[in-house]
Amino acid sequence: MLNRGYAYTTIISSRYHGKTLLSHLASRYSHSTPEAWQQKLNSGEVTLNGVTATGSESLTSGQTLVWNRPPWIEPDAPRHFEVVFEDPHLLAVNKPSGLPTLPGGGFMENTLLRLVQDHTPNANPVHRLGRATTGIVLFAKTAQAASALVASWNTPKVQKTYRALAQNVAQHDVYEIFTPIGLVPHPLIGSVWAANPSGKPSRSLAKVISRTTSTTTFEVSLCSGRPHQIRIHLASIGHPLVGDPLYDATGQPLKDHPGLPGDGGYFLHAQFLKFHHPITGEQIHLEAALPSGFSLDRQV
Template sequence: MKKKYAFFVNEFLQNKRLDVAITEKFSFITRSSLKNSIELLTVNKKNQKLSYKCKLGDEIYFEYDEPPALEKEDIKPEKIDLDIIFQDQNYLVINKPYGMVVHPAKGNFSGTLVNALLGLNIDLSDVDKSRPGIVHRIDKETSGLIIIAKNNKSHVYLQELFKNREISKKYRAIVKGYFKEPSILIQNNIGRDPNNRLKMTVVENGGKYSETYVTVISRNKELSYLDIDLLTGRTHQIRVHLSDMGYPIIGDKIYSRKSLKYKDAPLCLVSYRLSFFDIFSNKLLDFAIDEPKEMKIILNNIKN
């Protein structure tokens, strides 16, 4: 599907190649797809090449033939072991492992949670045919609980609960440093980092409002172990909030500097509890798991 885009070059995009500026402005577009799918490109209403070096205030316009969305039939079922916490006729609750992408997208067409779900040969909602069963996501690097809808009624119900913040999502994290506040409510806006399209950042203007409530479980001079209520669901929200406060999560290769001591550690962030009232069974569903073994090893450093 052909789409039209226009924007002005700001101070963050000036002096960059035009293809770099476009992919930083529109994070869902890659440089390789841009090269293959762009149909018209102008700068200040004159035809231009992707190698053009942007100037402040340049007016950019381009037409991009967006690749068609994946359909369920395009996604291959795969036999991948899953840690199933709960299952009934409406829901499937999975303990997603560290490193697994939730659904297929550019660069990740196999090995995802959706591939594994299709491999189970069970009923899944198809409200979004490119992401059967998927109502919410957690980052590839984050492990823990994710709920899957097995039919469209439960899918729509879960969507409403997430929209109205009626699903409790709790996380635990190990961060660098002595977290000073016993508890704190973090409130600010999160938007795309203008200097790195892979990152999000706290912004003063624009972005999306976000709330995270943090409580200290234990701490020492080197590390802190935190309990976290995710009150809104922005991309990388917990990672951004903690890093912005000066307490990056152990194992975070995007929002933390390299650490020789923990260089092989996975992201020490787990979605450990998920609860909501289920209208179909007329009862509260409450699921919880332990921390991954890699986190438990590091936790010994705090306790000792």
């Protein structure tokens, strides 16, 4: 089924001043070749300051660029979620694997945001989970609740605990991980978040829940909020997530056939969320049931 299409809007920054529109589109949005962008231009899909563009225009900073992408068939994704908590101000749901939280990467309608807003139009997510990550996503229904939660999200006031199934057998029971996270080169998409000595400070606390002969199940608490933090941090100590197509045992992108950030196959679950209600002040403690696939063979 076709979606409704989408108008991608950007404002030209000073760094692109003087470039031709076609060269800007082809270099900045390399998912399409220059020839493909010229076809989109010839079809009237691109406007510059409201005027249909040809591609030969010389860009000026501050101009409004719009690509009116025609309707397309989106990749398949689950179309369900479980409500974990709801009141007049908040909604928490248990997201399945394979469902993006927000539009992007070819997904527009097949997203958790669209599914939730079909039932609760005023709900907006306070945070996001990766497409393959399962578990709790918290939505705010009011501006007051959203403002308070966003302000406290990456502070000790909000406790976020995940379950992660990782490769290899952990030698210790507890790991405090400080690996900095920053952008590094990626052969398919230009750059990706990964372990980077010059990256941003990051901190996670990983506790062993169980071990098998080849895997370790961790409970991970986030003390900072970097992209793909748990995947990168566990990989950086020699424990990439089982089935992770992106990171190797150093927290860097795989050198042979590296995957994309949204690719699935790994097991990571946002299991617990603890915070004070932004309106009532009461303590809220949420839990999302574990999906199948997590190893609990031998408790430690």
